[in-house]
Amino acid sequence: MQQQKEHQCDVLIIGSGAAGLSLALQLADQLRVIVLSKGPLREGSTLYAQGGIAAVFDENDSIDSHVSDTLIAGAGLCDEAAVQFTAEHAKTAMEWLIAQGVPFDQYRDEDGVLKYHLTREGGHSHRRILHAADATGRAVQITLVDQVKSHPNIRLLENYNAVDLITAEKLGLPGQHCHGAYVWNRNSEQVEVIAARFVALATGGASKVYLYTSNPDVASGDGIAMAWRAGCRVANMEFNQFHPTSLYHPEAQNYLITEAMRGEGAYLQRPDGSRFMPDFDERAELAPRDIVARAIDFEMKRLGVACVYLNISHKPKDFIIEHFPTIYAKCLSVGIDITKQPIPVVPAAHYTCGGVMTNLNGQTDIANLYAIGEVAYTGLHGANRMASNSLLECVVFAQSAARHILANLTANTALVKLPQWDESRVSNSDEEVVITHNWHELRLFMWDFVGIVRTTKRLERALHRVELLQREIEEYYRHFRVSNNLLELRNLTMVAELIIRCAMERKESRGLHYTLDYPELDPLPTPTVLTPPVRS
Template identity: 70%
Template sequence: MIQPTEVDVLIIGSGAAGLGLALELADHANVMVISKAALDTSNTHYAQGGISAVLSEEDSLDSHVEDTLNAGAGLCDPDIVKWTVSHGPERIAWLIQLGMSFTQTTDSKGNLNYHLTREGGHSHRRVIHAEDATGRAIVATLLAKVTTHPRIRLLERHLAIDLITGKKMGLSTSRCLGAYIFNRDTAQIQVIGARFVVLATGGAGKVYLYTSNPDVATGDGIAMAWRAGCRVANMEFIQFHPTCLYHPQAKSFLISEAVRGEGGRLLLPDGTAFMNQFDPRAELAPRDIVARAIDHEMKRFGCDYVLLDISHKPAQFIIEHFPNIYQRCIELGYDMVKQPIPVVPAAHYTCGGVMTDRYGQTDIDGLYAIGEVAFTGLHGANRMASNSLLECLVFAHAASLDILAQLDTVPWPPSLPAWDESRVTDSDEEVVVSHNWEELRRFMWDYVGIVRTTKRLQRAKHRVELLQSEITEYYSNFRVSNDLIELRNLTLVADLIIRSALQRKESRGLHYTLDYPEPEVITHNTILTPSLDN
């Protein structure tokens, strides 16, 4: 057992939200950032498109708000949307000040401006980007500052197991006091006490068989917050990105929405366009509509994929706008300059999450959640393209202000109990974990995917309850491992998704059920509370 450590702020997660918050806090507080893999392994790193913000004279904050509300299908919090959008330009300026290099272009008068692209759901060009690898550029920019800051300590290949709260310790306070952290290389477990704990763990795409997310997206923050006593909301709204490259070696490589924004067309394998049959905006409709249209056509014709074609554009245009996508396609045998490329939908973004206020504060004092792990009210029933990185930056800044305002008044946590392994042994049945992992992801894909029915959801609920029972018994008897921790979290998150989906007796945004195909007149969020629902 490693000796306990204490820090002012413990940040769990190293994407844009976590790194951005660390940098904004570190001049005034001692910060520790936990990354479960390499520091640059996060959903942010794989984000291609860009950041939506009002940066053009032709655009307006009201237009950005209206587009976000429309995409959110009646479930966005208008006040949160306005507040987030209004802070977008200043967060872009902050990134540029840090050294972020966004793609630029020369206008007709010879002036150099930032290039803005347009994506699904947007009525204007407002997505600022770094070629087609914006997330990678953001992470590199933030890491360049974070890794050299004397008050930021970074722990790679460390995975949070559970949060420590005063309530769990039998104290009078319910405040979050720290976390148990698993070292993936040594299998040792460390206790880290903190005056503030921040979940910036991203989403839960790995709960599905096919996802654009990296392997680390296992819903850890949502699961830990739920076990600690936090409410979650709108977990039924899982966004499936319409266009991931279909290839056995591609591991669902994402094809940016900007390809459609720049004129890419979706075609059936025989070359027939189909999106105009589903929405007047065709390829530029919001993601939920495009993903459902593709799913419908694939099932109707029994095909494994549809085609995305931008080969009608000049070769130089394609290569300059999408150099990384172009290169990856070439590596896998597709030349998007000359031919359409095969694409399929894949789980992409968790619109629901841990409930917070506009400063990232959860139901538990001292515990914050920012980025994809959080439910803020921004995305509603369907996240509009490129609003996710915007949310990360805006809420990281807001959380930093809230934490710094309290820093001098919050005492250090008391002595925290060590991790207890006195009644467990090493497992001799690791195959159980891998089999359960595979079963979970497959039945979630089959039963809780793009199109749902009550019967499919009930089947999934029965399966997930059996899995949870097995995992609880396994977790109680054997020493923890990385795979077991992630499986435990994924299974809990799957249960929350299924329960939320069963409660929604309508079709809205990303939740589409054949049993209730129309939206209800009165909108509502699906809120689950641990003390009532556990």
């Protein structure tokens, strides 16, 4: 049997987006860091984030206003302390990104003073969105990747899947500590073990659980599922944000049309050219995403049409190309000239507002295990995430977690000798079709039964189906060697169950969770918290 590889580090960071790379750079001057990337280092949700990052840079804006806008968008379920903390640390976080070299757009005012160009997006009362044209996430990701690649204390493991966390409980040791993780090397197709004094989950969200999503393939809820299996609580998984405007074209699936386009005057229209958002909300196209997505879903179902349209062609051509060069080029590549014609759009699963419960330091229920970014539930987003608060959360909480880790380098974080992965009783699979079939079934029934509009009956059907799938997959997992598709499907079915159970517990319609059986608001709403069952 081939000897398995063993790795050691001070901090293992699982995930290589804005949260994971920011944390690595904050720690690496003092600690040895391993960053695990499921695919190529640049790939992930950060790369595809278009709009920008919210922070108060305008003298006419204020932190209180940013807090107020976020609380309103969160529909009564935000944790006010988390919102205040994030808004207060936003400018410092952005200044750190600027120092790393992120090229946010700038201009000179009438006095010749160089300032950052700020745009406005849905839910914001002021222009406070820093951006790099319409490809902010790409600028952030490329900049951070360049920085981590040049740091001698950061080791990058690309094309690795995390399999499971290794806790004191699994090792038969006292206490609740995380001591490392089993990881699957996609190149050698071998499971390896990484021992670490601290582990941070920065794996992003779980929107791949849905049939239509704006997210890249790696967004399969791995961190949430691993943390749940390890014994961490999760919260608010019923609040999955559907981005209102994903490009509807067979040659350009998963392509987002940024919120910033509506911020700059684009409007939604029916196939006959008439506008409809003013009929749903006085803020029209600048209403929060849940309202816009539900309005589009309603119009599509009412009219029996495959999509609606987003029109910015009334703006000058030069303005459109300057502000949205990436979208202009992408649409043109599939025969759509956005300077002359509207863009066909549909909603798509976009952001997981719930996740692994943490405090303001990014700490989970398990000692030495942190969660930052979309994988975490900090309380910032409540029942609906406001535009451009997501990348902000990544950097703010990466800095917070880094401060906490560096302040807690004590003897109880010593490395522990970890056992190797046991695959003595498994074989190679000759039934890959089982995974493919279950994969498609899961994403289809999640879209149909646990999508933008829900009912109790749909949720009950979904739960019944996901429990059947889980039994099949666990049986498969016990008998065959792991693979990328098996690991992702195992995690997605776990996350699907968490989403469904949270949705069934919420007996109201609020934010991103809308059910026909409980259309009214609960006057005393609380977060939906799930606690893992006690293992005997």
